[in-house]
Amino acid sequence: MSFGVPLMKPTLEGKSRTGLHLTEHGVHDSFRFGLCKVKENLSMVHPLENSEKYFLQNEEAARLTSLRNQQGIHAPLRLAAELKATRSVGRLPFLESSGLSTAALNGSDETIDFTDILGLPEFDERNLVPHVVMDRKFGDF
Numbered sequence: 001m002s003f004g005v006p007l008m009k010p011t012l013e014g015k016s017r018t019g020l021h022l023t024e025h026g027v028h029d030s031f032r033f034g035l036c037k038v039k040e041n042l043s044m045v046h047p048l049e050n051s052e053k054y055f056l057q058n059e060e061a062a063r064l065t066s067l068r069n070q071q072g073i074h075a076p077l078r079l080a081a082e083l084k085a086t087r088s089v090g091r092l093p094f095l096e097s098s099g100l101s102t103a104a105l106n107g108s109d110e111t112i113d114f115t116d117i118l119g120l121p122e123f124d125e126r127n128l129v130p131h132v133v134m135d136r137k138f139g140d141f
Helices: 047-053 055-071 074-087 100-106 114-118 130-138
Strands: none
Touching: 047 055, 055 074, 074 100
Protein backbone atom coordinates (compact mmCIF):
# COMPACT_ATOMS: atom_id res chain seq x y z
CA MET A 1 0.00 0.00 0.00
CA SER A 2 1.45 3.33 -1.07
CA PHE A 3 0.71 6.61 0.70
CA GLY A 4 2.64 8.70 -1.82
CA VAL A 5 5.50 9.33 0.60
CA PRO A 6 8.99 9.11 -0.96
CA LEU A 7 11.40 6.48 0.27
CA MET A 8 13.70 7.40 3.12
CA LYS A 9 16.50 5.11 1.89
CA PRO A 10 19.52 6.72 0.24
CA THR A 11 19.01 6.73 -3.50
CA LEU A 12 21.24 7.29 -6.47
CA GLU A 13 20.55 10.88 -7.32
CA GLY A 14 22.65 12.87 -9.70
CA LYS A 15 24.38 12.29 -12.99
CA SER A 16 26.81 9.53 -13.69
CA ARG A 17 30.43 10.26 -14.44
CA THR A 18 29.87 9.64 -18.17
CA GLY A 19 29.02 13.32 -18.69
CA LEU A 20 32.54 14.40 -17.76
CA HIS A 21 35.13 14.95 -20.45
CA LEU A 22 38.28 13.51 -18.95
CA THR A 23 41.79 14.25 -20.18
CA GLU A 24 44.65 11.75 -20.31
CA HIS A 25 45.37 12.67 -16.68
CA GLY A 26 41.88 11.66 -15.56
CA VAL A 27 40.55 15.13 -14.73
CA HIS A 28 37.77 17.15 -16.32
CA ASP A 29 38.93 19.54 -19.06
CA SER A 30 37.37 22.77 -17.77
CA PHE A 31 38.99 24.98 -20.37
CA ARG A 32 37.37 23.28 -23.34
CA PHE A 33 34.13 21.96 -21.80
CA GLY A 34 33.36 24.45 -19.01
CA LEU A 35 33.31 24.06 -15.28
CA CYS A 36 31.80 20.91 -13.84
CA LYS A 37 29.64 21.00 -10.76
CA VAL A 38 30.50 18.68 -7.92
CA LYS A 39 26.86 18.36 -6.88
CA GLU A 40 25.96 16.87 -10.27
CA ASN A 41 28.41 14.03 -9.76
CA LEU A 42 27.22 12.94 -6.31
CA SER A 43 26.00 9.39 -6.14
CA MET A 44 24.30 9.00 -2.74
CA VAL A 45 22.27 11.43 -0.69
CA HIS A 46 21.53 11.28 2.99
CA PRO A 47 17.98 10.21 3.95
CA LEU A 48 17.51 13.38 5.98
CA GLU A 49 18.28 15.48 2.89
CA ASN A 50 15.44 13.79 0.99
CA SER A 51 13.15 14.25 3.97
CA GLU A 52 13.90 17.97 4.22
CA LYS A 53 13.77 18.47 0.46
CA TYR A 54 10.24 17.10 0.14
CA PHE A 55 8.88 18.06 3.58
CA LEU A 56 6.31 20.62 2.43
CA GLN A 57 5.05 18.42 -0.41
CA ASN A 58 4.74 15.42 1.94
CA GLU A 59 2.96 17.50 4.56
CA GLU A 60 0.47 18.84 2.01
CA ALA A 61 -0.15 15.36 0.58
CA ALA A 62 -0.75 13.94 4.06
CA ARG A 63 -3.11 16.80 4.89
CA LEU A 64 -5.10 16.29 1.69
CA THR A 65 -5.22 12.52 2.25
CA SER A 66 -6.55 12.96 5.78
CA LEU A 67 -9.11 15.47 4.50
CA ARG A 68 -10.25 12.97 1.89
CA ASN A 69 -10.54 10.17 4.46
CA GLN A 70 -12.49 12.32 6.92
CA GLN A 71 -14.73 14.45 4.70
CA GLY A 72 -14.75 12.82 1.29
CA ILE A 73 -13.32 13.76 -2.09
CA HIS A 74 -14.97 17.19 -2.19
CA ALA A 75 -12.79 18.69 0.56
CA PRO A 76 -9.36 18.27 -1.07
CA LEU A 77 -10.80 19.20 -4.47
CA ARG A 78 -12.30 22.38 -3.08
CA LEU A 79 -9.09 23.26 -1.24
CA ALA A 80 -7.01 22.62 -4.38
CA ALA A 81 -9.35 24.83 -6.42
CA GLU A 82 -9.11 27.62 -3.83
CA LEU A 83 -5.29 27.35 -3.76
CA LYS A 84 -5.14 27.51 -7.55
CA ALA A 85 -7.39 30.57 -7.55
CA THR A 86 -5.32 32.38 -4.91
CA ARG A 87 -2.06 31.64 -6.73
CA SER A 88 -3.41 32.96 -10.02
CA VAL A 89 -4.53 36.33 -8.65
CA GLY A 90 -2.71 38.85 -10.76
CA ARG A 91 -1.00 42.05 -9.84
CA LEU A 92 0.96 44.53 -11.82
CA PRO A 93 4.27 43.00 -12.95
CA PHE A 94 6.42 45.28 -10.81
CA LEU A 95 4.50 44.46 -7.61
CA GLU A 96 5.16 41.19 -5.81
CA SER A 97 2.27 39.29 -4.27
CA SER A 98 2.37 38.85 -0.51
CA GLY A 99 0.83 35.37 -0.74
CA LEU A 100 -1.30 36.01 2.33
CA SER A 101 -4.38 34.19 1.03
CA THR A 102 -2.31 31.15 0.04
CA ALA A 103 -0.61 31.15 3.44
CA ALA A 104 -4.00 31.37 5.16
CA LEU A 105 -5.30 28.36 3.22
CA ASN A 106 -2.15 26.34 3.94
CA GLY A 107 -2.10 27.33 7.61
CA SER A 108 1.44 28.69 7.34
CA ASP A 109 0.33 32.17 8.42
CA GLU A 110 0.16 30.93 12.02
CA THR A 111 3.78 29.79 12.19
CA ILE A 112 6.98 31.80 12.42
CA ASP A 113 10.03 30.53 10.58
CA PHE A 114 13.32 32.03 9.45
CA THR A 115 11.84 33.44 6.22
CA ASP A 116 9.56 35.67 8.28
CA ILE A 117 12.54 37.22 10.00
CA LEU A 118 15.22 37.20 7.31
CA GLY A 119 12.88 37.73 4.39
CA LEU A 120 12.64 35.92 1.11
CA PRO A 121 14.96 36.78 -1.76
CA GLU A 122 12.04 37.34 -4.12
CA PHE A 123 10.71 40.12 -1.87
CA ASP A 124 13.92 42.14 -1.93
CA GLU A 125 13.68 45.78 -2.86
CA ARG A 126 14.03 46.37 -6.54
CA ASN A 127 14.53 49.68 -8.19
CA LEU A 128 12.31 49.01 -11.17
CA VAL A 129 10.70 51.73 -13.20
CA PRO A 130 7.02 50.73 -13.40
CA HIS A 131 6.53 52.16 -16.89
CA VAL A 132 9.45 50.19 -18.33
CA VAL A 133 8.26 46.97 -16.71
CA MET A 134 4.73 47.46 -18.06
CA ASP A 135 6.08 48.21 -21.55
CA ARG A 136 8.12 45.00 -21.50
CA LYS A 137 5.18 42.99 -20.18
CA PHE A 138 2.77 44.13 -22.85
CA GLY A 139 5.29 44.39 -25.68
CA ASP A 140 5.09 48.14 -26.30
CA PHE A 141 8.82 48.80 -26.11
